[in-house]
Amino acid sequence: MKKATIEDVARKANVSVATVSRVINAQGGVRKSTEEKIVQAIKELNYVRNAVARSMVRKETKTIAVIVPDICNPFFSEVVAGVERKAIAKDYFTMVSSSNESKINERKLIQHIIERGVDGVVVTTADESGEQLKPLFDLRVPIVAVDRVIKNYQVDTVIIGNREGAYEAVRHLIHEGHKDIAIIRGPQNTTPGYERYNGYVQAMKEFGLDIREEFIGDGDFREDSGYEIAKKFSQLDTPPTAIFSSNNLMSIGALKAIQEMNWKLGEEISFLGFDDIEIATFTRPQITTVSRPMRQLGEVAFQLLYDQLMEENIEERKSREIILTPHLNVRESCKRKIVL
Known part of the structure; x- marks a missing residue:
């Protein structure tokens, strides 16, 4: 054309x-x-x-918008800090909003952003179809997706190797002798939710272990769900010997439940969480986690957005996906199970 x-x-x-x-x-x-x-x-x-x-x-404003599901989640706070650090260096102001994991709220935020005017948007979307982001695409506003993909549009994306991280976590538990491994999984309509669950399934199948329905807890990435699921696991006739939690807030909730139930962490129950929460090294025993380079996620996201802002023919460019590598931090909460 x-x-x-x-x-x-x-x-x-x-x-x-x-x-x-x-x-x-x-x-x-x-x-x-x-x-x-x-x-x-x-x-x-x-x-x-x-x-x-x-x-x-x-209508260039030297302002970018960042939309995250929950700004109180330490993970997203760190991501935003990474975006801001790079944005300030390029003389951009960052406007941060939280959707509270609601696509309705996200749609309202998008309308607000359009009315105020921004040069670009970094978003962790509440709905990966991208339907609520359509007004931004129609206006050709540069967008970068962080932590979750946007399935119906071609956009630059920066994510973590979620499946890889979960696989390494569960494999570690298996190598410690655990067979009865439960998972507190995240929403299956999100990339982190289903990719981490798939990593769990991959490891269990690879080592010939049964995936028991009662050991799969459906969480929502929030603290309360981790708390309730861990309590249910502890009350099973045959409880798991290890729990893998799929995000930081659910891990906090699960650890509260474990403490309340007097379930001896690192002895009666081993625990491993995705995301390196601040309390991980303060507890006794210290918590084994899968950590993510959170600030780097934000920094890379801004760089991708800035590259778009500088493009002369943005309609002709191909979208990019950058996958960062997670890291397993082995600590004390995963005790080796002696097989008799």
Whole structure:
């Protein structure tokens, strides 16, 4: 398809090339109604040939938006810190919002962002279909997905090797002699939720171990769900000897339940969590975790967004996916089970 030229824009808006140029270069002296016609023509013709034109269409603000599910979650706080660090270095202001894992809230936030005007968006979406993000795509606002993928659109994405991290975690428990391993899994409609569960399944199958239905707890990445599921595990007639928790907040809830039930951590029950929570090294025994380079996630996300902002022909670029590597921190909460 032939690229639109400034002459095409002028013809469509029924103005001179000089008038289009004045609008693109923000020189003033053009009626607001005429400017609006030119902007509309640029959008309809996908005429975005250089940074100046793109800034005019997007009304450059030197502001980016970051949308996360829960800003109180230490993981997302660290990701945002990584975004901000890189943004400040490039003279960008960061506007942070939390969707509370609600796609309805996220849709409202998107509308608010559009009304206020931002240059780009970093998002951990509550709905991976990307349906609620469609207004941003329609306006060609640069987007980068963090921690979760956007399935129906081509966007730059930075994630962690979730399956790999979960597989290594469960394999560690198996190598310690555990066979009855339970999982507190996250929502299966999210990339971290199903990829970590798949890592658990992969390890269990690889070593010929049964995946028992009563050992699968459906959590929601929040503390209360981890607490309730761990309590149920402890009350089973034959409880698990080890628990793998799929995120930090659920791990905190599970550890509270283990303490309440006087279930001796590291002796009666081994525990391993995905995400290196702050209390992991303060407890006794210390908690074995899968850690993620959280700030690096945010830093890479901003760099991907900034690259888009600097692109002259963003419509022609191919989306990129960057996968960062998790790390298993072996501590004291996973005691070797002696097989008699």
